[in-house]
Structure formats: C-alpha cells, structure tokens
Amino acid sequence: DAREALKKQSAERALRYVEEGTVVGVGTGSTVKYFIEGLADFRDRIEGAVSSSEQSTALLKQIGIPVLDLNATGTLPLYVDGADECDPHRRLIKGGGAALTREKIIAACSQRFVCVIDGAKQVDILGGFPLPVEVIPMARSYVARQLVALGGQPVWRDGVTTDNGNAILDVHNLRIVDPVALEKAINQIVGVVTVGLFAARAADVVIVDGKERG
Numbered sequence: 001d002a003r004e005a006l007k008k009q010s011a012e013r014a015l016r017y018v019e020e021g022t023v024v025g026v027g028t029g030s031t032v033k034y035f036i037e038g039l040a041d042f043r044d045r046i047e048g049a050v051s052s053s054e055q056s057t058a059l060l061k062q063i064g065i066p067v068l069d070l071n072a073t074g075t076l077p078l079y080v081d082g083a084d085e086c087d088p089h090r091r092l093i094k095g096g097g098a099a100l101t102r103e104k105i106i107a108a109c110s111q112r113f114v115c116v117i118d119g120a121k122q123v124d125i126l127g128g129f130p131l132p133v134e135v136i137p138m139a140r141s142y143v144a145r146q147l148v149a150l151g152g153q154p155v156w157r158d159g160v161t162t163d164n165g166n167a168i169l170d171v172h173n174l175r176i177v178d179p180v181a182l183e184k185a186i187n188q189i190v191g192v193v194t195v196g197l198f199a200a201r202a203a204d205v206v207i208v209d210g211k212e213r214g
C-alpha cells in the first residue's frame with residue numbers, strides 16, 4: 001500500500017550511505033526490512049553487518065551477509081534503523097519492535113545514525129506513541145510504579161520477552177516536552193535496562209518518505 005511504498009523509498013535512499021569495505025549497523029522493523037533487502041546488492045562489497053535483533057539477523061543471513069559481533073568490530077561508520085516517532089530535533093521514540101536495547105547500543109557505537117521513516121511518524125511532541133521501556137522481569141511492577149509517579153500509564157507488553165530475556169512496559173499518556181530529561185529520569189530507575197527515547201543520542205540524518213530532512 002502507499003505507506004509501505006514510502007517506507008521502502010526511505011530505506012532505499014539510506015543505501016547511499018553504505019561505504020564499500022565497511023561493517024553496517026542494521027536496525028529492526030518493517031522499514032529496515034527493505035534496507036536489508038537492498039543490502040543484497042552490496043553483499044560482496046561490505047565486510048558484513050552488526051544486527052540489532054534475532055529478526056534482522058535471520059534476514060541478513062538469508063541474503064548471505066555475514067553477521068558480526070560488535071565487540072569485534074568496534075565503532076561503526078553507519079547505523080540504519082526505523083523509529084516509531086520522530087520530533088523536529090531528530091529525537092525518537094523506538095521499541096515498537098521490542099529491539100530497543102541492542103538498537104540503542106549499536107546507535108551509541110555508530111558515527112552516523114540514519115533514521116528511515118514514513119511521514120506518519122513525524123510529530124511536534126513525542127509521546128503519542130506509547131514509550132517502550134525494557135525492564136528486568138522481577139522489577140516490572142516496581143518500575144511501573146515509578147513510571148506512574150512520572151505521570152505515565154505503563155502497560156505490560158504481556159507475552160513479549162526481548163532477545164535479552166527481559167520484559168517491556170509501554171508507557172501511555174506522556175507528553176514529552178523534554179526528551180533528554182525524561183530519558184535520564186527513566187534511566188535512573190533501578191530495574192530499567194533501556195528506555196526507548198533516543199534523545200541524548202538522536203538520529204544524525206532522518207529520511208522521510210524517501211527524502212532527506214534537514
């Protein structure tokens with residue numbers, strides 16, 4: 001449909017950032033799926049990829065791209081990933097696909113984070129999309145109480161366990177006017193592994209409906 005075509009255009013535009021002989025950081029989700037399919041053309045010209053999820057690893061292996069260990073690759077020149085929401089300062093809500101922890105790790109290790117979205121994800125203020133928070137299972141209720149104290153309405157993503165064996169709380173009813181401050185505040189709560197706010201380390205480039213946004 002039209003939205004899928006726009007996601008595909010963004011993902012394919014991101015291929016321009018892939019440099020020969022490098023290791024590419026690869027995100028997770030339906031938009032990144034198009035990017036991975038496009039990587040097939042680079043199979044013999046890149047070293048390999050570092051993957052943010054078992055889901056993306058399977059796709060990369062299907063097209064014959066070596067999946068490498070981040071501990072062996074060190075800093076990457078490029079990370080390509082989607083998002084659930086993006087504000088005017090390229091700050092993101094991520095985690096809809098439950099891969100936020102490894103995504104955030106690779107984004108931290110990458111020189112250029114290129115975010116690929118369709119226009120429906122652009123917002124002025126983050127928070128319309130429930131904010132994913134990955135938590136250590138035994139701390140789920142404790143963290144939920146702390147998130148209520150921060151003004152959120154946490155909902156357990158029941159039946160979902162992340163690749164790291166953790167649980168996810170999706171926090172509704174937030175209007176995030178200061179994403180960096182909220183990212184720090186939630187990171188402080190013991191039992192939180194990762195919050196799906198990419199604000200301290202925002203995207204460097206955002207491609208929306210196939211066009212680069214300044």
Ligand code: DER
Pocket residue numbers: 027028029030031032081082083084093094095096097098099100103
């Ligand atoms: O879970 C994630 O962070 C994904 O990147 C998600 O935010 C985007 O997935 P989509 O491209 O399928 O919308």
